[in-house]
Amino acid sequence: MSLEVEDRPSVEPTKQLKRQDSLYGDAEKVSSAKYHGSEGSWSRLLQLAFQSVGIIYGDVGTSPLYAISSTFPDGIKNRDDLLGVLSLILYTLILIPMVKYVFIVLYADDHGDGGTFALYSLISRHAKIRLIPNQQAEDAMVSNYGIEAPSRQLRRAQWLKQKLESSMAAKISLFTITILGTSMVMGDGTLTPAISVLSAVSGIREKVPSLTETQVVWISVPILFALFSVQRYGTDKVGYSFAPIITVWFVLIAGIGIYNLVVHEIGVLRAFNPMYIVDYFRRNGKEGWISLGGVILCVTGTEGMYADLSHFSIQAIQISFNTVLFPSVALCYMGQAAYLRKFPENVADTFFRSIPAPMFWPTFITAILSAIIASQAMLSGAFAILSKALSLGCFPSVQVIHTSKSHEGQVYIPEVNFLMGLASIIVTITFRTTTEIGNAYGICVVTVFSITTHLTTIVMLLIWRKKFIFVFLFYIVFGSIELIYLSSILTKFAQGGYLPFCFSLVLMALMMAWHYVHVNKYWYELDHIVPADEVTALLKKHDVRRIPGVGLLYSDLVQGIPPVFPRLVQKIPSVHSVFLFMSIKHLPIPHVVPVERFLFRQVGPREHRMFRCVARYGYCDMLEESGLFKGFLMERLKMFIQDEAAFENNSTTRDSQTCSEGSACPIVPSGQSGNINSDLVEKEKQLIDAETERGVVYLMGEANVIAGPNSSLVKKIVVDYVYAFLRNNLTEGEKALSIPKDELLKVGITYDI
Structure with a gap:
């Protein structure tokens, strides 16, 4: 059944009310919304820039703990190699985080929100690429939708739009790389705590050399346990208060870097000459290419700048990156290179050995705190991305707890937190060293970089509509750089690199299985809907009686009766x-x-008091609590009834005026008609209030989905076992909707798909 808006006769706007029907209603009431960081004074901008230091830079800011040691796992064979590696690190920091993300990708925001999922959502608004057929014409009327159809003159954008919409392979490919990015970010959130905490704690061996590697691991495990235990308090409480600590960390590493440059060799500044990169590869050949797997660790956490964009603003991130992060981290790496030029044998513990003796303990304590903060921020980003994936229908309806009243994007998912915490501890105990964890970590980082590059290229072509030469240069330059890094990391697949692949493949398989059944279940219900005009006959057939109260029957369908x-x-x-x-x-x-x-539509005659309602949320919106939701819903329903009556009254007046002009039918006095409608509306609104007082009952269809008798073996495994396992162990539909258990009634039904 179509939900298109009915054609309405054109009359003078001062004499004709707009119809609030066909789920059209409130979509016509457009308001402008402002987002966090969208506007503000310079003082507010600087405050956001300071807060961003504590939230999104902990990961990339702690990479000096392990990046250089991971680049030289077998030691330094030629001291000039330090200049080549330093040059690689500096230009990697400049090209990927600074040029690509800070000055290009951040602008591909979705109403202030960033990340892989935001890119997919942005594309899906301009081209119908989503696999669930629940698009409605009214959706584009929401004020935040912000869609502008590509101009006919821009044939490239139109051509791309048509190809994306007509190709099932393109839709599946975009969906697949989106959930791959989500899976890799989840892997990133698992590995970040392991490598950051282990790197920081290992520094204690400089003062207590008797500590064994095993003891360092078991010191790290309680810290990881505490880290995941405090996630329930959220970024707002755990992260924001730590901005001063991360700031102190950046001051310390910058100061240590300057100290090493002055004391050991300031000549390493020559590394800004990119020719040292060429010489490095000429000298080392294949080994130099393999070492790129360690170099890329200098930009771990870069995706966090984009994923956490909703908490800040583009300008705030640009200020903090260019004035705090890049200078501090660059000075630290230059200082490490200067130190290693004189003491190349200490490459395995470069960071802590290069610290001046009086500054060791303050730096060590700050390093541990910074590692914890870096991990917490990455976990918060992983939860936020996964909560957005729920709106795609590619993950069970787990409970999502919003941890901040002022920032909707900050969420906590208990089940996922437990699984990620367990995985992080197992990885730490199993791999024991940062080198092998770094091999796995690098694959997660570069894969997410590459996915962002591909999706941003589509945004440039379809939405920004930039000149082809600029899009081509963006794709070729960054795509090539990331491909080179990825090829290097894959050489270490057997030395820990397999971990994120296995993790992501399992998570992707679960997400795709859930989404596959979810889409097929939607199509099954769509094929078996009851047309709204047959509801009256259905009620008469079963001699249905009306009982007191308000009933809400939940369904995924946005058209027809489930x-x-x-x-x-x-x-x-x-x-x-x-x-x-x-x-x-x-x-x-x-x-x-x-x-x-809310969008409403009358079902059957008015006396049935039956309605269809679509409650629309953004992927960062928090569902209201039951009491607030009921009150808001009933108020909007009464407004809908009043608007409908006003429209009918206006139509009657217009029709009577038309008849009077031809003198062919009686004239109904408009004042009398208005009084009658007004009395009926008041009675209906009073009745709704009375029935709400008697109680609201939530009805949910408990659909047991099974594979059809003629299904293939693979389909039976996916539907009857994988989906059933997830549904029985993870789904919490009523909790996700904040439905009180004493007001819930489940109706069982079985679907053969």
Whole structure:
């Protein structure tokens, strides 16, 4: 059943009300929403820049703990190699975090939100690439949707749009790389705590050399346990208060870098000459190429700048990166290179051995705190990305806890936190050294870089519509750099590099299995819907009686009546006095303003008091608590009834005026008609209030999905075992919707797909 807006006769806007029907209603009430960091004074901008130091730079800021030692796992054979590696590190920092992310990718934001999922959502608004057919014309009327159809003159954008929409392979490919990026970020969130904490704790061996590698590992495990235990308090409480610590960390590493440059060899500044990179590869050949797997660790956590964009602003991140992060980290690496030019034998413990003796303990303590903060920020980003993936229907409806009232994007997922914490501890105990963990870590980092490059290229062509030469240069330059780094890291596949692949393949398989069944279940319900105009006959057939209260029947469908409703009235022939078919729909935008939340449509005659309602949320929006949701829903329903009556009254007045002009039909006095409608509306609104007081019952279809009898073996495994396992062990539909258990009624039904 189509949800297109009905054609309305054109009349003077001062005499004609707009119709609030066909789920059109509140979408016409457009308001402008502002986002965190969108506007503000210079003082506010500088405050955001300071806060961003504590949230998004902990990971890339702690990379000096392990980057150079990972680049030279077998020691330094030629001291001039230090200049080549330092030059590689400096230009990697300049090209990927600074040029690509800070000055290009950050602008590919989705109403202030960033990350792989935000890119996918941005593309899906301009081309119909989502696999679930729940797009409605009214969605584009939401104020935050912000879609501008490509101009006909720009044939390239139109051609790309048509190809994306008509090709199932393109849709599946975009979806696949999006969940691959999500899986890799989850892997990143698992490995970041392991490598950061282990690197920081290993520094104690400089003062206590009797400590064994095993003892260092077991000191790290309680720290990791505590780190994952405090996640429930959220970034707002755990992260923001630590901005001063990260700032102290950057001051310390910059100071140590300057000290080593002055004391040992300031001549390493020659590394800004890129010819040292050429000489390095000429001298080392294949070994130099393999060492790139260690060099890339200098930019770990770069994706966090983009993923956490919703908490800050582009300008704030640009200021903090260019004035704090890059100078501090660059000075630290230059200082390490200067130190190693004189003491190349200490490459395995470069960072802590290069610290001046009086500064060791303050730096050591700050390093541990910074490693914890870096891990916490990456975990928060992983939770945020996974919560967005829920709106794609590619993950079970696990409980998502919003940990901040002021920043909607900060979330905590208990089940996922437990699994990631367990995995991080197992990785630490199993691999024991930062070198092998670094091999796995690098693959996660570069894969996410590459996915971002591909999706941003599509955004440039389809939405920004930049000149082809600029898009081509962006794709070739950064795509080539990332491909070179990835090829290097893959040579260490057997030395730990397999870990993120295995982790991501398992997570991707689970997400794709869930999404596959979710899409097929949606299509099954769509094929078996009950047309709205047949509801009256259905109620009469089963002699359905109306009982007191308000009933809300939840379904994924945004059109028609779900097949679970006939099952309900067949088994229990009773329906609440006010009945709503509810759909919770996530739009491909970060936020939907509350005034545009609900869309209504009358089902059957007015006396049935049955409605369809679509509650629309952005992927960063928090679902309201039950009491607040009920109150808001009923108020909007009463407004809908009043708007409908006003439209009908206006239509009657117009029709009577038309008749009077031809003197062919009686004239109904508009004032009398308005009084009658007004009385009916007041009675209906009072009835809704009364029935709400009697109680609201939430009805949810408990669909047991099984593979059809003629299904293949693979489909039976995916549907009957993988999906069933996830559904039975992870799904928490009523918790995700904040439905009180004493007001919930589940209706069982089985679908053969």
